[in-house]
Amino acid sequence: MKKIFATLFFTTIFLMNSNTGSAAGTEKINYTITFPEAQAHYAEVEMTISGLNQKTLDLKMPVWAPGSYLVREFTRNLEGFTVSAGGKELPVTKTRKNIWHVSTDGLAAITVKYKVYAFEVSVRTSFIDADHAFISSPDFFIYPEGMLKNASTVKIVPYKGWTTVSTSLEKVNGDTFTRTAPEYDILFDSPIEVGTQDVFSFKVGSTDYEVAMSGGGNYDKERVKKDFTRLIEEEVAVFGENPNKHYTFIIHNYLKGGGGLEHLSSTTLGATRDGYTHEGTYQSFLSLAAHEHFHLWNVKRLRPIVLGPFDYDNENYTTNLWIAEGFTAYYQDIIVRRTQLYAPQNYLDLMARQINQLENQPGVKVQSVAMASFDAWIKAYRPNENSNNTTISYYTKGAIIAMMLDLEIINNSKGKNSLDDVMRYMYNEYYKGKKRGYTDAEFKLALEKFAGKSLDNFYARYINGVTDIDYNSYLAFAGCKMTDELAGSNSPALGITMVANTRRVIVASVLRGTSAWDDGINVNDEIITIDDKPVDSKEPLFGDKKVGDKIMVKLIRDGLEKTIPVTLKKSATVKYKIEQLPNATAQQMAVRKKWLTLQ
Template sequence: MNTTTGYAANNEQIKYTLTFPEAQAHYVDVEMTISGLAQKTLDLKMPVWAPGSYLVREFTRNIESLSVSAAGKALPAVKTRKNIWHIDVAGKSTVTVKYRVYAFEVSVRTSFIDAEHAFLSSPDIFIYPDGMLKTPSTVHIVPYKGWTTVSTSLEKVNGDSFTRTAPNYDILFDSPLEVGTQDVFGFKVGDTDYEVAMSGGGNYNKERVKKDFTRIVEQEVAVFGENPNRHYTFIIHNYLKGGGGLEHLSSTTLGATRDGYTHEGTYQSFLSLAAHEHFHLWNVKRLRPIALGPFDYDNENYTTNLWIAEGFTAYYQDVIVRRTQLYAPQNYLDLMARQITLLDNQPGAKVQSAAMASYDAWIKSYRPNENSANTTISYYTKGAVIAMMLDLEIINNTKGKNSLDDVMRYMYNEYYKVKKRGYTDAEFKLALEKFAGKNLDEFYAKYINDVTDIDYNSYLAYAGCKLTDDLAGSNTAALGITMIPNTRRVIVATVLRGTAAWDDGINVNDEIIAIDGKPADSKEPIGGDKKPGDKILVKLIRDGLEKEIPVTLKRSTTVKYKIEQLANATPQQLVVRKKWMTLQ
């Protein structure tokens, strides 16, 4: 018996019916029927966050008109917490819950409905009964006019595409649904069927997408040794300009640029995004930090290991595309140089460690402000750089025998398949040491738990490569700000730590109108003839008042890295290089 609610588990049946009478106004109407009840009271709950997106989003803010009835008679539903409704159900074996959800937020992690289609991100759609997370449920969709297709990883009921079932709520909350007129095509890798659902049109070439996705999937399966899915769904939303993705156990949602498929740079980024989210079906959805499952849907789930869960995945997204041989080795090196450039141009790299960036994701990563660049880093970027360093260390120390692949495969088998649980930070470190053949205490102390400057070339040298800064010899003066884009006005968006603007008191939201009496230009605010040490007079508007602030310019500390392959590499370096970059 459940001592909290007093009912015998596993006797309940839960059914949802979704209708869209006002899809054009961005609403879905949900009718939930719970039968087989035996308890006196029932608490209905809604998740406050979506797994994979580490922010409490307060999904109940989009719910309206919730009502509960039994045998046609209304039952009072008392809200006892921001996401909980309490109902007296004594003597009632079946109750019906009706509510409306407003869905008009474009992202891969939130629901969006209009007359064209519905994207349903399950955690912000489905209320569930407390204590019944392991209970199966059925979802029946009554489509809006003209909608013909459902794309999701949820299984069909009796072959009906518009009726789906989930064995428990962890699966339901990890299975978004796309309903509309999306273009659906598929491919097969091994025993796994893949569905690609394209929504929003686009200039994609189906055959090219299928061929390239196949290569990506094959390379990722090779890392882990198996594909745990029998079917997998890519839901792709095409926008005027889109991006981002969110992983799920047997599917993913991607944002893409509608007409970007014929631009090679944009298309390569799209493939990297697809590789990233698909790699997650192993790394984080199955091989996961111990804190990330079973989920607490009411509260934050803290871990210091997002630099592994997300950062290693960010590393592999480009490694995998490189392994497909779709792009030249230098493309891969350019992408890694870009990651290092992003990290070193972030003043927060000297403030926040990879472990703390992971832990504080809930309050910092998804809630950036005007000072975030000075105080935080991305665990995606720092984690990807750390993964590169560890990969090179392992390959070099084992003379090409082992790589980071071996760590990932071992951890997947040992913790997901054998121990059937997540890993601790210490356990992942032991696995890295096992395959590197060395103690990593110092590495962890410097680069994961602290903010020690990284000597990149000590690692890149293993592969006979060298990192250089194209701007190292420049003596460019800089004010030290970023500006609000897409406007001719010079409005300060960020003041970077340690720069001239920081030292002399330029503020975020200041509108710079003149420098030394000349109108400010958003393309070149301080003018190209200025040198470090020059003194300028900045005229600006702050809170409606004009001010003049003297500023002494400093040398720009912006870096722009590139990685090159050295021609005189040793045989050992060539072994590492070939293994690292999958050279043929």
């Protein structure tokens, strides 16, 4: 944001996101980051705090990064922690995994020094090598307790050959290597890329956009700018305004990459370096960009009430990630569809794949989407070999629920309203009006307002329950129908997934209720033969076997050979396809036209 804009804007964000506590004091906080051993993945941080007037001070580091709901224990990558004053080192007591206690009685200023090891490739953690540094602020910056509202300045001393800094943080006196944050909620929500990244810019309305491409790639700058512009225009139309004066896309290009993390005025994306000329890969990239950019409204401003002010020491629980992430997952594809960048059937195929993903997980009958949201901290980011049997993705089911609600609202309002109106209403009512987040009950009331009906039964069945979804009752609003292409199949299945990239048949997971589950095949078993015939992961396992046949499975478990009799059951896998019916009524065609943005 420009400085002339910052005062009003950050006052609003302060009300939304900053932790409770005393107003910002007179203390001054400055960081200097150097990279004397970038080739070994290290940075050195020097933090100075001046204007102190207190007897003791606790220095803290977040244990999680907003937008990524897992306690990641960032202090595990810190070393060489010291505190000094006047050139003399002070005693420090570590009182918690992320807290250092120091006596500051009689001291006006202290200097804190530590090293950060950064070698984890992801959009939510820092990474440093001789080519570039990606600084994910929560795992990099220690802060003084009670001073979350204080401003801070970050000075970057680049490694040899590094010329460029990309971040949404404002420059200090026009110096690209010195940036400032008005408070810690802004600093922790502003990643920093340092290196030789390729930077190009464009403007959408009154908002300046910067794209920082790191790692090379076969991207076409003009095409990216044009397509990003179309995505952004469609998303701005949903909410009626763009709250940013500038926005930064930090894009890391890898041999094979993906994933993204949203921030208040920026995002970090992972992409496939040479995937920009492959239409399928490029469309997935656009969907990812649309997803993370949509978050600048949904989550970063319009948010569940518990997601701000943040508690950086502990989990922040909500049952509404199916809205925060799931609705965003819905919009990422419907937004791309609205740009006409791919055909309506492409979009329907994407939604069918999401439904297949959900319905082929036995966990769909175990975990509700509300509980998937709440348990993100312990389950979503820590999957194991049994996760498919016990959990679902709040992204996937949330996107499906958003589709269902969108269709119902469009139908019930005879095309006057859609889910867009709910999002715009909530943004204006809670972020801009009440200057706070929403409760579960408040979002439900808004959905009911535009659906024109009570959603008590909908919530009981599909949000808080695990009732089978009646997809066709919703798709029928748009004259569409979903069918299972495998419905007539009577093929047997063992019910396992196999370890990838090997011809050996090693069990990676066993699905609940299948042949393997019932008869005792385990994860990590290596299947050697079936009925004395050697097996190969690249070949069919059963040949001409039928449902009900008994097979003898020879395997190795923990170095011991076993033979297990298995009775083959019918495959429970579904493969849905959504089609547009040719004989749709005028009402159905009106809903379809609005939903799929038909021209």
